[in-house]
Amino acid sequence: MSAAAERLRDTDIGEPELEARLVDIWKTPRGFFGWLSSVDHQQIALRYIVTAFFFMALAGIGAVLMRLQLATPDAHVLGPDRYDQLFTMHGSTMMFLFAVPIMEAFAVYLVPLMIGTRNVAFPRLNAFGFWLYLFGGLFLWCCFFSNNGPDVGWFSYTPLSLTQYNVGHRADFWAQMITYTEVSGLAVAVEIIVTTFKMRAPGMSLERIPIFVWGSLVTAFMILFAMPSVMVASTMLILDREVNTHFFDVALGGDNILFQHLFWFFGHPEVYFIFIPATAFVSSIIPTFARRPMFGQAAVVLSLIATAFLSFGLWVHHMFVTGLPRLGESFFTASSMAIAVPSGIQIFCWIATLWSGRPVFRTPLLFVLGFIFNFVIGGLTGVMVASVPIDTQVHDTYFVVAHFHYVLIGGSVFPLIAAVYYWFPKVSGRMLSETLGRWNFWIAFVGFNVAFFPMHILGLEGMPRRIYTYSADMPWGPLNFLSTVGAVIFALSFLLLLWNMIRSGLHGEAAGPNPWDGDTLEWATPSPPPPQNFTRIPVVTGAAPVWENREALPVIAGMSAGKREILVSTLTEAEPDVRETSPEPSIWPLFAAIAVGVTFLWSIYTPWAIVYGAIPIAVTLTGWFWPKNTTEDES
């Protein structure tokens, strides 16, 4: 590129030429190699979302198989070993390969659009994180399909996961999958924090940040401080298994409860890094369909932050039956009940917004209402199991299975599907069918409740978790059959969603930039957004920038029209501060992910892999950071 072109500013040319130049500068290069090199947040987020739904489908099929096995007493659909692998794969996949990544993926897609910038803060790290996540997930499922899937539960408790009870490498595969996905999750968390802190459009001071972005930011901070814990746990586990350390070997000074502490110090916040983005979806959708700003916006944001803080103080309620001191049990009971308060505040704010607005009952809002109904049930049983005497009775029974599926599916998947209906028009430029959407909602709502409500009763009747079958003289047959019928209906609702997406993606009604009349900045750009997101960076004048500027959106000028440039702003007031370049597409993040991925995999078989693997990792990381004679690198 010539020096004159590099210096070109958006003030030097007309709107159509500017737009064409920016598209050319920010687009992903053509061809397969170009596709592999992409650092575009939209493309990488969509890859995350498709991959996460793919893994969800695998884990969902696994769930249906398990339900078919349990539908009748003494069934033979699955044997005990395959059943053990399946429930481990189901939990591990849903938590590590679906729920957390998909929530982060939505943040990767939406945060830059909502705050009015052109990419995430570290686009190559973003690409690296995706590839590592993909390799980790594929690796785990390849292990399963070769009959080597982990079979020790999604939390892989010691001593069951140690070598004396788990020969072969099944638990190692679990532990390394954790490493892959946690590195990826942490990478996204760092990007979201820095993007939100420093790349907000001018004028988007803290109180004007959209609630979804607040939710993503709070979640990113939680990930930052919680995920290292499971990495420490899984690393210690693999070290005990592979190089004979004794972290969890009681005979030589280790302790099994240490593993549980480390796991749940991560595991409980993890529930909330699935739940907080979900509530943030809800708080984005409700004002749009209630036709009014969010009631108690500050209270909702403070509730998100309070939930995040409290979620780090309740991990021990997963360990009530391990024989903890009474004082500890009392403290964690109190904190577990306290976390219901900020969630309650949010629910009241949503109800108040709907109550005082003029609600339009489109499919996204239906899923949101379904969420409120289901989540209240999950929340109530949560308060029940926060109490030590009740938890002791129902621990390891289907009551707990019912509780956490109401929280996780009712509390997160319903808002997620609402978000799919809400933002699909933005991503694809086409509306999803409303008729299919309504069918989708009712089938999902009925199927979900038929599948999971009976499990409360089964649990109270004493049916334990993780049993592959039961005898006919137990009174569990009819409710299990009903639950399986519900699970199949619930699975059908996802097929309907898929069909709706394919059909509407091809033939749906054109959406236009703002089909729902939303108030946040992603609705101020075309659908689908161009690769530069915004041809001119917006200036934010209030909490609802689109509703406040219906005539014309205030924007800035003076940005480069010759290279990838983003605007860095100040932390609290979002005053424009620096014009920084943004990295170009690169193949090196993929090479680095391959080097790291192979090293992790190899290390299952020999610890020397870490030493040998350090060489290609160092080479690829150097390649990644080494300047490439581009305008962005040299300016």
Added chain:
Amino acid sequence: MKTRVVLNVAPLPENAFGSRTLTWWGTIAFMSLEGMGFALAAGAYLYLRVLQPSWPMNIPPPDLLPGTLVTILLLISAVPNYFLEHWARAYDIGKVRIGVVVMTLLGIAPLVVRAFEFPALRERWDTDAYGSITWFLLGLHTTHLLTDVGDTIVLAVLLVTRHGEVPKRFTDVSDNAAYWYFVVLSWLPIYFVLYWLPRIG
């Protein structure tokens, strides 16, 4: 959507240092998550220690000399690190080139002594839980030392190429210096836990 220009950002600078840049915040975020990893590992040490009637379990506390030497070397390295950061902000390429070479050497020196620290623990990782957690903590910090020294070496080479005098390189040097402070500071509590806690009883 129609637009109207209300602000011109052309006069803004294209390079900055410290908290005005994205990389600085990214570095802080990585320090936070790695610091959390250190804190959890130290917490695991304390947890295992509480369970044992004597700690270390069957041997005397680790030999103080190599660990103390590493501590002194790391603390000394903070001084040229301070000047290097200062020179980077002044875009003084000559001094920065010398500074990164000095910092490379001051990164390698504690690594050499670190090789004697592992034997000074007096026990292998596979002897008992004490050996496991002490090797784990020391290994965790060594990984940080290694990666930052590697990063500093790459920067030192980059600075003598034609890419060296680009303003962004000076910001890279500044951010690398900030990370080195983290490597130094994170060692101090680990040094205390590994070498002094067993002596306190």
